Amino acid sequence: MSIETRLNMVNDSVLDLIGNTPMVDVSVLSPKPSVRLVAKLENQNPFGSVKDRIAKAMIEAAEKDGRLQPGQRILEPSSGNTGIALAAIAQIKGYPITILMPTSVSVERRQMLQIFGADIVLTPGEEGSNGAVRRAQEMAEKHPEWCFLYQYGNDANPRAHYETTGPEVLRDCPEITHFVAGLGTSGTLMGAGRYLREHKPDVKIIAIEPPLGERVEGLRNLEDGYIPPVFENWNGFELLDRKRVVRPRESIEWTRRLVAQTGIFAGLSSGASLAGAIKVANEIDEGTIVFIICDGGWKYLSTGAYTDDLDVAEAAAEKIIYF
Ligand SMILES: Cc1ncc(COP(=O)(O)O)c(C=O)c1O
Structure with a gap:
């Protein structure tokens, strides 16, 4: 070059x-x-996975449609890559973030989330990722003031892949x-x-x-x-x-x-x-x-x-x- x-x-x-x-x-x-x-x-990708694409897309879409305001907390269940990418981008952009993850994930993933400044809520390992999703949904209901991105239902997720x-x-x-x-x-x-x-x-x-x-x-x-x-x-x-x-x-x-x-x-x-x-x-x-x-x-x-x-x-x- x-x-x-x-x-x-x-x-x-x-x-x-x-x-x-x-x-x-x-x-x-x-x-x-x-x-x-x-x-x-x-x-x-800079934060290490395919999920960088959707993390960026979901945050930008929420900013654009007003669901995510400056300083607002982001909430997401993720046992790995999506959480890491969201936490990294949230930290750069100044949003606090809570990630729910099962106790059974590898220690490196918890460490990455800590490095990127996320608040981690551990969910029972035996409930797996479905348990973390369920508990995040309950938390989102209790905290309507938070921005729940929900990668499983967020159209910006497939759209990011359709567009890139x-x-x-x-x-x-x-x-x-x-x-x-x-x-x-x-x-x-x-x-x-x-x-x-x-x-x-x-x-x-x-x-x-x-x-x-x-x-x-x-x-x-x-x-x-x-x-x-x-x-x-x-x-x-x-x-x-x-x-x-x-x-x-x-x-x-x-x-x-x-x-x-x-x-x-x-x-x-x-x-x-x-x-x-x-x-x-x-x-x-x-x-x-x-x-x-x-x-x-x-x-x-x-x-x-x-x-x-x-x-x-x-x-x-x-x-x-x-x-
Ligand atoms: C390591 C890894 N592989 C594969 C997938 C599956 O990708 P997708 O969620 O786009 O179906 C994910 C995420 O869910 C993942 O984190």
Whole structure:
């Protein structure tokens, strides 16, 4: 890169660095030479995950429509990335913020929230993320003066992906035939998926889910009793071509292979998406499968997911909430 180009790259704010993440060919992991695998590196966002996009979008939308006034408290249930990104942006912009998270999340995530100045309310680990959502809803009713952003129902979440993630994927990889991503709030799949469907109708949209009752970081099974309003509002059942179920063990295995063979150090939901992409690759003759690296591996180091014996790591994954 020339010095001149670099001079043009001074940004006004770290918020301007959100999005426009790089894509990289990881076909070395593909089971067939005729199927290309491409990763979109959302871990390269400034606060570390794909959720930087929606945190910025939800806060800016609430500022615009007057629901968020200067100094007003923000409230959100999040066991990880959304909370971290919201807390970072709230701190820069001067909003106090309360994040509800289950006790069972990794210590690094709690530390990140502390660094970014959030007030943390711990909810019972056995209730999982659904419990944190429920308790946040109760808290929002008690505190109507707070701004409850609610990523599961906030239209700015899928819209951020419709306006940025989807267009970036098609711009950088126009030969895409399959889009694979994990399903949490469903924002990534609904937003980027709809954009791809509208602009390249043949692209297949594939959601990765854990089996019912098993945990894979950041992901939910739609049959577990809660369908995010974002999924319903964006006609998720029509948009998705299919779902692929990925078990915690496969997620850990593919997360480890990813770092070993490509150098990409990712969180476990990225390994789940990669495992799903490999299943798709095994079923097709040729194509280009794009999958999302949601976040980096740093926040999960203490869980032993990368270093423990696979059986031990698998057993731990059942207890730890990774997102
Ligand atoms: C690590 C991780 N992976 C995947 C997801 C799923 O993304 P989405 O909420 O857009 O469906 C999330 C968030 O829910 C996440 O934090």
